[in-house]
Amino acid sequence: MTMNRRSILKGIGGTAAATTLAGCIGGLFTGDDPEVLWHEFQDAEAEDFNDFLAEFNEETGHDLGSNSVNEMEEQLETALPAGEGPVGFTWAHDWIGLYHDEGYLYDATDDIDLNLEDTYSEAAAEAVQWEGNVYGLPYAAETVTLMYNREMVEEPPETIDEMEEIMEDYHDPDGEGTYGLAYPPTDVYFMSAYLQAFDGLLFDEEADELGVDSDAVIEGGEFIEQSLYPYTPAASDNEAHEATFGDGNAPFTINGPWMTGEYADLDLGVAPLPLPDGGEPTPLTGIPLWYFTTEGEEADEGTLESVVEFAEWYTTNDDVITTNADNGMIPVHNDHVGSDELGETVGAFSETVDMGVPMPADAKMDSVWAPMEDALDQLFSGSESAADAFETAADEIRDSWD
Template sequence: MPMKRRPVLKGIGGTVAGLSLAGCMGYFTGDDTSPLWHEFTDSEERTFESHLETFTEETDHDLEASGVSNMQDQLETALPAGDGPMSFTWAHDWIGAQHEDETLYDASDSIDVDLEGTYSEAAANAVQWKDNVYGLPYAAETVTLMYNKDMVEEPPETIPEMIEIMESYDGDDQYGIGYPGDAYHFSAYLQGFGGVLYDEDADELGIDDDAVVEGLELVRDSIYEYSPNDLNKDPNLSVFQNGNAPFVVTGPWNLGGLRDAGIDVGVAPLPAPEGGEPTPFTGVQMWYFTSRLEDAEDDVHDAVLDWAEWYTTTEDVATTNAQDHAMIPVLDSVVGSDDLGSDVDAFSQSVGMGMSMPASEKMDAVWDPLESAIDVVLGSGGDAREELESAAEQIRGSWE
């Protein structure tokens, strides 16, 4: 399976307050047979519980749901054994690998939704793989810049403008920015000068291209030095949450928790580097259908599919998720609404700059070598070109 982008945030002395990624509806212990699994943050889960309650009231179905930690690990163990959920929520980029693992259920003949007539084109395409429909979409997402309004009057539009602000806060237990150091979060600038980490359509690896080398050098020279000099997510979120940094780069899943922690958070498009444009990976969140639906009782099978259809086509769900959690709607009847708020507008601008995460199983071999190269360059002072070329050689070798 692909890289995990949102692991549980375990920090020194405990979990970052309000930003835990596992929910409270129940944790997987090995015998959990809840049809629905999720890894929502605390604030997202409260909204999800409300939606599930409404669904139960409006239908004859009564579904159980469980918040799980380490979704990838749990699925890799449960689904091949015939256990685990019948539906779970995650971004679309797992679809290719799970197709190869035969852990998904093709609902082409079971759903009543006209994909192309209901959702945005990108969302409708994201839930399909090799002529199979493996789930239904409910939101688009990416990472963008968040800023503390008590520290920043106007968000920067360019990297030089951001550097000027970061320099004024860097030092004395303060930092210029919190920026989790993985390939997903850095993708905006790794691909910011025209490079592409992996071109799925052309089936070409690009991490050793000059443009990507330039992007990694930008991160090293203009961003990372103002961070806690730690690639882990927790310290980078903590410095912003504790009021010790004016900026953080993260996704909508952490917005509610940061505000619950008392930070007056503003959301802005990613600042542009000189001579380039941030190009982050984007994802489509979806309710996946798993192979457990093949042998499910008819009432359970129908309940799970009805849930996915209801959740992804109910305008109130899409609007509430957007207003409360900056989840970008993909439901055509809600897309572009004036009632979604400035947070969604900022995330939408960053999505508009970005490119869809590759869903091919070949991307699985890219994440770890690329992140190892980033670690050496940022953490140990390695040469960007040498490390990316070495990673590319390793990836191409694994493909063969």
């Protein structure tokens, strides 16, 4: 399967692994220890995670190890069918339908010692379940939102019109090498807020209807083409846009909480997404969770139990929840949801999450990402109009469903 969302999370941080990666063969982390957790946290998040994993092991007497995995999707698709994957891994909730269909996930309904609905928000409790099975435990909610450099922007814009005025002031790629906005133009997850800003949905999971060629989503594409894309670097890869903002060469970026630690050297501000005229940003939102895999059924006795125990601990531990919130990850534990003590950053992300819709977890959504990425590339390169590009994508997606 192919998708480009959150491709920002591809790097392995130098301090990210809690265990050495001696089991890496041809890019696949195999290893001999079945008690392994896989993650793709970046440096700042990885350091926090490693500290918490060490704390859990010390408290419980377990010896769980972890691997920081580059290209999580590709590694899982190779390792799990071969019986060499992790017992637990972390990612957003939207893989749950597809991985259920592929037989990769373990139903932990009878292993979990807490009540989902009493412990987590309604959306989070629903996100970890599929067809009556519980395939993981949630620890946050996330989406992308507006980030700004306070040295360049005094007050964050509330509307796109206000934002355009500021972008105009700074956009000088041929002279100063600066841009108005760092915003990866073909990343569908990042672009979803404005693609869906005019009452459209890329895929309506409840109605089982594709919407990428609807008038509303086409209007969203045209809006991005006219109002946002002209201020961005031409590069399509996320890393180039990271660097543009991180080096102080753009007043704005649109990115997720996983990047707040990476921008620690900036005077970083975080704000809700600005409103377009006649619309409202509707980003795709995610519920990060610890998934349980069928590797646990074949692991040494007690391994699955210790991984489930870790997931329960991690998703309910106050220090974990507040530390993740400091990184902009919105709490989903009922004792912390809506807390006024979690700071400006998580408050801004929370407002944007409230604007959005959960990423569809239906396996059909997996066929949407790549055609829409190609459609955005065609649109922003000037090769096709939004209507033509999105209609071509829709035909390809529907053909893949048949």
